Amino acid sequence: xxxxxxxxxxxxxxxxxxxxxxxxxxxxxxxxxxxxxxxxxxxxxxxxxxxxxxxxxxxxxxxxxxxxxxxxxxxxxxxxxxxxxxxxxxxxxxxxxxxxxxxxxxxxxxxxxxxxxxxxxxxxxxxxxxxxxxxxxxxxxxxxxxxxxxxxxxxxxxxxxxxxxxxxxxxxxxxxxxxxxxxxxxxxxxxxxxxxxxxxxxxxxxxxxxxxxxxxxxxxxxxxxxxxxxxxxxxxxxxxxxxxxxxxxxxxxxxxxxxxxxxxxxxxxxxxxxxxxxxxxxxxxxxxxxxxxxxxxxxxxxxxxxxxxxxxxxxxxxxxxxxxxxxxxxxxxxxxxxxxxxxxxxxxxxxxxxxxxxxxxxxxxxxxxxxxxxxxxxxxxxxxx
Amino acid sequence: xxxxxxxxxxxxxxxxxxxxxxxxxxxxxxxxxxxxxxxxxxxxxxxxxxxxxxxxxxxxxxxxxxxxxxxxxxxxxxxxxxxxxxxxxxxxxxxxxxxxxxxxxxxxxxxxxxxxxxxxxxxxxxxxxxxxxxxxxxxxxxxxxxxxxxxxxxxxxxxxxxxxxxxxxxxxxxxxxxxxxxxxxxxxxxxxxxxxxxxxxxxxxxxxxxxxxxxxxxxxxxxxxxxxxxxxxxxxxxxxxxxxxxxxxxxxxxxxxxxxxxxxxxxxxxxxxxxxxxxxxxxxxxxxxxxxxxxxxxxxxxxxxxxxxxxxxxxxxxxxxxxxxxxxxxxxxxxxxxxxxxxxxxxxxxxxxxxxxxxxxxxxxxxxxxxxxxxxxxxxxxxxx
Numbered sequence: 001x002x003x004x005x006x007x008x009x010x011x012x013x014x015x016x017x018x019x020x021x022x023x024x025x026x027x028x029x030x031x032x033x034x035x036x037x038x039x040x041x042x043x044x045x046x047x048x049x050x051x052x053x054x055x056x057x058x059x060x061x062x063x064x065x066x067x068x069x070x071x072x073x074x075x076x077x078x079x080x081x082x083x084x085x086x087x088x089x090x091x092x093x094x095x096x097x098x099x100x101x102x103x104x105x106x107x108x109x110x111x112x113x114x115x116x117x118x119x120x121x122x123x124x125x126x127x128x129x130x131x132x133x134x135x136x137x138x139x140x141x142x143x144x145x146x147x148x149x150x151x152x153x154x155x156x157x158x159x160x161x162x163x164x165x166x167x168x169x170x171x172x173x174x175x176x177x178x179x180x181x182x183x184x185x186x187x188x189x190x191x192x193x194x195x196x197x198x199x200x201x202x203x204x205x206x207x208x209x210x211x212x213x214x215x216x217x218x219x220x221x222x223x224x225x226x227x228x229x230x231x232x233x234x235x236x237x238x239x240x241x242x243x244x245x246x247x248x249x250x251x252x253x254x255x256x257x258x259x260x261x262x263x264x265x266x267x268x269x270x271x272x273x274x275x276x277x278x279x280x281x282x283x284x285x286x287x288x289x290x291x292x293x294x295x296x297x298x299x300x301x302x303x304x305x306x307x308x309x310x311x312x313x314x315x316x317x318x319x320x321x322x323x324x325x326x327x328x329x330x331x332x333x334x335x336x337x338x339x340x341x342x343x344x345x346x347x348x349x350x351x352x353x354x355x356x357x358x359x360x361x362x363x364x365x366x367x368x369x370x371x372x373x374x375x376x377x378x379x380x381x382x383x384x385x
Numbered sequence: 386x387x388x389x390x391x392x393x394x395x396x397x398x399x400x401x402x403x404x405x406x407x408x409x410x411x412x413x414x415x416x417x418x419x420x421x422x423x424x425x426x427x428x429x430x431x432x433x434x435x436x437x438x439x440x441x442x443x444x445x446x447x448x449x450x451x452x453x454x455x456x457x458x459x460x461x462x463x464x465x466x467x468x469x470x471x472x473x474x475x476x477x478x479x480x481x482x483x484x485x486x487x488x489x490x491x492x493x494x495x496x497x498x499x500x501x502x503x504x505x506x507x508x509x510x511x512x513x514x515x516x517x518x519x520x521x522x523x524x525x526x527x528x529x530x531x532x533x534x535x536x537x538x539x540x541x542x543x544x545x546x547x548x549x550x551x552x553x554x555x556x557x558x559x560x561x562x563x564x565x566x567x568x569x570x571x572x573x574x575x576x577x578x579x580x581x582x583x584x585x586x587x588x589x590x591x592x593x594x595x596x597x598x599x600x601x602x603x604x605x606x607x608x609x610x611x612x613x614x615x616x617x618x619x620x621x622x623x624x625x626x627x628x629x630x631x632x633x634x635x636x637x638x639x640x641x642x643x644x645x646x647x648x649x650x651x652x653x654x655x656x657x658x659x660x661x662x663x664x665x666x667x668x669x670x671x672x673x674x675x676x677x678x679x680x681x682x683x684x685x686x687x688x689x690x691x692x693x694x695x696x697x698x699x700x701x702x703x704x705x706x707x708x709x710x711x712x713x714x715x716x717x718x719x720x721x722x723x724x725x726x727x728x729x730x731x732x733x734x735x736x737x738x739x740x741x742x743x744x745x746x747x748x749x750x751x752x753x754x755x756x757x758x759x760x761x762x763x764x765x766x767x768x769x770x
Contacts, residue, residue, distance in 0.1 A: 045478035048430075084607075089479070093430035096481030102494040102605040109487040111496070116607040126609040127602060132533070136521035137574075139542070148517070157524070160642055189522075194609075217512060220487040222469075222501040224511040224579075257545055 024070055028100040029115045036078040037115065039087070040100065044071025046091050053087035054370065055080050062090055082119025083370055084187065086112035105184045106220060107369075108176035123194070124377060125187040130197035131157035135189045142249040145241065149210060150217040151250065152183050153258070156196055156203035165259045167266035167384040168205045169292075170246060171376075172275025178218040179210040182376075185369045191377050201380040204268075207254055211275055213241040240285065243278055247286050265328065268383050270294025272372045273340070283330070284318035292329045294379045297338050297367055299347030319354055329382055330358040333375045335365030409455055413485040414500045421463040422500065424472070425485065429456025431476050438472035439753065440465050447475055467504025468755055469572065471497035490569045491605060492754075493561035508579070509762060510572040515582030516542035520574045527634040530626065534595060535602040536635065537568050538643070541581055541588035550644045552651035552769040553590045554677075555631060556761075557660030563603040564595040567761075570754045576762050586765040589653075592639055596660055598626040625670065628663055632671050650713065653768050655679025657757045658725070668715070669703035677714045679764045682723050682752055684732030704739055714767055715743040718760045720750030 028040040043049050050062035055077065065073035086105060088095040097104050098113040105114045116122045133156040142149045159166065171188065173181040182188045188206055195201035210218065217223070246269075255262045267290050271279040276298025283293050304310065330351075334344035351358045361378060365371040413425040428434050435447035440462065450458035471490060473480040482489050483498040490499045501507045518541040527534045544551065556573065558566040567573045573591055580586035595603065602608070631654075640647045654675050656664040661683025668678050689695065715736075719729035736743045746763060750756040 041479065043477065043479045045433075047432075047477065049479075091479045091481065092428065092432065092477045094426065094428045094434075094474070094476045094481055095484050096476065096479055097489075097496055099480050099495065102491060102496070103607065104482075104489055104491065104496045104605070106487060106489065110484065111482055111487070111489045114607075118609070122607075123609040126607045128609040132524040132535075134521050134523050136519050138519050139517040150517075220489070222488065222499075222507075222511045224503070224508040224513040 024072065026072060026100045028098050029113075031115065031117060032076075034079050035082070035117050035119070036076050037080055037085075037117065038074060038076045039065065039089075039098065040072055040074045041065065041089050041091070041098065042070075042072050043067075043091060046073070048090075048092060049073040050090045051075060051077075051087055052090060052095075053077070054085045054368065055083075065089075078117075080117045082117050082122040084114065084116045084122065084125045084373065086114050086185075086369075088112050106180065107185055108178075109219065121374075125190050125373060127190055128194050128197065130193065132193045133157045133159065133189060133196075135183060140249065140253040142245050144245045144248045145213050147216050149215075149245075149249075150221075151179050151210065152208040153254070154183075154189050154192060154206040154208070155258070156192065156205070158196075158203050159205070159259070163259070165261040165266075166203060166205045167261050167268070168207060168254060168258075169380070169383060170207050170209065170250070170267070170269045172209065172211050172269070172271030172278050174271075174273030174275055174297075178212060178215060179208050180218045180220075182206075182208045185373075186376065187373055188376060191373065192380065195377065195380055202384045204380075204384060205254070205258060205260065207250065209242075209246060209250055211242050211271070211278060213245060240281060243281050243285060246278075246282065247289055251289070264289060264325075265291040266384060268292035268294070268329075270296065270331075270376075270379055271298075272296040272375070273298050273367065283322050283327070284315075287318075287322040287325045287327075291325070291327050292383050293327060293331060294329075294375070295332045295347075296372055296375045297334050297344075298340055299332070299334070299343035299345065300350060301340065301343045302346065315350070316354065319351075319356055323356060330356070331361070331379055331382065332358060333361040333363065333378070335363050335367070335371050337364070337366040338371075339367055409457065411457060411485045413483050414498075416500065416502060417461075419464050420467070420502050420504070421461050422465055422470075422502065423459060423461045424450065424474075424483065425457050425459045426450065426474050426476070426483065427455075427457050428452075428476060431458070433475075433477060434458040435475045436460060436462075436472055437475060437480075438462070439470045439755065440468075450474075463502075465502050467502050467507040469499065469501045469507065469510045469758065471499050471570075471754075473497050491565060492570055494604065506759075510575050510758060512575055513579050513582065515578065517578045518542045518544065518574060518581075520568060525634065525638040527630050529630045529633045530598050532601050534600075534630075534634075535606075536564050536595065537593040538639070539568075539574050539577060539591040539593070540643070541577065541590070543581075543588050544590070544644070548644070550646040550651075551588060551590045552646050552653070553592060553639060553643075554653040554655065554765070554768060555592050555594065555635070557594065557596050557654070557656030557663050559656075559658030559660055559682075563597060563600060564593050565603045565605075567591075567593045570758075571761065572758055573761065576758065577765065580762065580765055587769045589765075589769060590639070590643060590645065592635065594627075594631060594635055596627050596656070596663060598630060625666060628666050628670060631663075631667065632674055636674070649674060649710075650676040651769060653677035653679070653714075655681065655716075655761075655764055656683075657681040657760070658683050658752065668707050668712070669700075672703075672707040672710045672712075676710070676712050677768050678712060678716060679714075679760070680717045680732075681757055681760045682719050682729075683725060684717070684719070684728035684730065685735060686725065686728045687731065700735070701739065704736075704741055708741060715741070716746070716764055716767065717743060718746040718748065718763070720748050720752070720756050722749070722751040723756075724752055 030038040065075040103114040276295040415423040488499040661680040
């Protein structure tokens with residue numbers, strides 16, 4: 001009893017040291033029983049506070065908060081559908097994460113506050129009660145790119161104990177992103193844990209690489225020495241260098257260091273946007289390596305407006321080579337509001353005109369992470385069946 | 386060549402889609418050759434922009450930025466010593482992370498922008514050119530606390546290939562923190578990688594647990610279902626429940642699932658602040674379990690002002706039991722400006738009056754992460770020698 005008392009008093013000491021007594025306690029976000037969401041910010045000296053959030057129509061839309069008597073600005077939005085949402089306050093024109101919300105995710109170079117509205121999708125994207133896999137940050141040598149590089153490796157909860165060999169999904173991010181993206185915005189560990197626990201997907205290893213061949217590691221990681229004064233840019237997908245490093249460096253490393261079923265029929269690759277180009281490029285350049293493909297929010301972009309002629313001949317040739325390997329799945333998904341939607345229409349037309357077997361999933365939505373989380377949760381159950 | 390051109394054009398499409406054409410490009414932070422740091426914020430509609438940073442004397446101190454003609458506020462600080470620094474802008478009284486800086490770290494519930502000034506300490510805290518270990522988020526069953534919980538496990542770069550058994554350091558965070566803290570603010574993976582590569586520390590496994598016994602996982606991770614409406618508090622160290630779970634749940638899990646030298650002489654525990662209390666408590670309650678102890682920024686807090694009598698008798702008894710195990714290291718470190726400094730003076734006096742062998746390191750500094758990174762870099766080289 002004395003010990004308990006002592007410790008509670010000590011806890012009080014820490015709490016006192018951390019508190020800012022002149023500020024009211026603010027709860028934000030507050031998710032109501034009906035899935036309305038109330039956002040609050042203590043800002044007595046701000047003239048205008050608004051919020052921009054991923055639930056709004058149109059990038060950069062804002063909703064004004066109303067200033068209350070104590071200097072707390074507040075707005076209630078929704079009810080919102082079950083989903084993961086990101087948002088920023090805008091204080092006199094400056095974006096700010098919600099100081100009352102510890103959850104922040106990074107989208108490229110931008111940091112945003114995050115919350116999840118419970119329900120079917122929200123729970124799929126959250127840490128559930130079932131056994132959970134391990135997510136590791138792993139460094140590997142990349143001789144083809146001339147440096148050591150970092151990636152994430154997700155192993156399912158049964159991995160250590162079973163001693164079995166597992167199939168592998170190589171999962172690629174989009175332009176501006178890096179190896180963090182599928183683990184944070186993409187919620188891959190949570191989605192895979194929950195799908196596997198529900199028996200909806202086969203247990204598999206998921207490897208999430210950095211698709212920018214000039215980056216060793218995510219753009220928020222300081223590097224020692226002068227390099228810490230600036231990282232390589234995130235958009236640098238030129239020349240198939242990433243695709244080569246995936247095949248020559250990443251896959252051999254994974255198959256040497258993990259319990260992996262190394263047959264092509266146990267190897268999948270999928271990606272969004274830039275990662276969708278890379279997936280297509282891999283299917284054309286290394287068709288014997290993979291048996292399952294997922295292309296999200298990307299198709300055949302019309303380059304003629306830039307004076308680049310389409311090379312139909314080599315594209316048909318590549319598709320012919322791919323056809324010989326008879327892939328188990330060539331899966332394409334796009335939202336009808338995606339700014340690249342027409343490129344996907346073009347891709348589907350190309351595949352159909354060549355009688356190439358494929359699966360096309362068209363949904364609502366644009367070029368955003370809610371769509372890519374949904375696509376992962378639709379694609380993963382199809383793999384390795 | 387055509388492929389390269391195509392891809393460069395595609396990169397342009399993405400860049401265009403992401404740009405906000407009406408905003409000037411802002412570089413922040415910019416670290417000069419002389420280690421001055423220039424911070425900039427585009428805020429044409431803000432009346433007052435200041436910055437609060439970890440290089441300043443006194444918690445919550447601010448320095449005003451000067452507004453330029455284009456609406457960019459700017460200040461140059463330093464030259465700063467080589468170190469990792471965190472900061473927030475304050476825009477009309479509201480804290481905001483730097484929108485031009487992708488690096489954000491979380492300290493408890495607060496998110497801050499981060500940069501590292503190169504040099505001896507900065508490089509020790511950054512990703513270096515040498516082989517780097519693996520950092521894994523691992524879920525483990527905790528029967529003593531009645532739930533699955535998450536921890537981080539760092540394995541050194543030589544771990545997979547060597548097949549050897551490694552000693553283990555259990556590293557505990559402070560009040561308000563969680564299992565993330567030593568991996569982000571503490572820079573443990575970088576410090577260990579760099580110390581091991583330089584031959585200054587033995588390769589070891591480092592296990593970073595969540596010291597709040599009512600939390601399953603860090604307070605920024607949404608949990609499925611209604612639980613996602615709120616996490617358990619971070620300050621809840623009552624009753625030795627964490628210490629028991631470390632000994633009964635964590636250590637057996639680590640020793641069953643990793644290549645570990647399971648003898649007590651290959652087991653260390655260290656912690657800061659609340660983690661320092663827990664380390665002391667472990668040394669008194671489970672003296673046979675560990676051989677190496679590190680207590681940072683914590684001592685014997687004077688509870689008499691709360692009406693709690695010191696129980697010298699049981700404390701001396703505990704110390705007697707600990708003495709029988711003849712620990713290889715009982716290491717204590719504190720900064721002279723720490724608000725708990727007097728408690729450490731008290732602890733040292735208690736150990737000296739009982740002729741208990743110990744090592745005391747007194748430094749400049751207070752109750753802050755720059756000190757705890759320094760202490761880890763001083764302690765790790767002493768372990769398992």
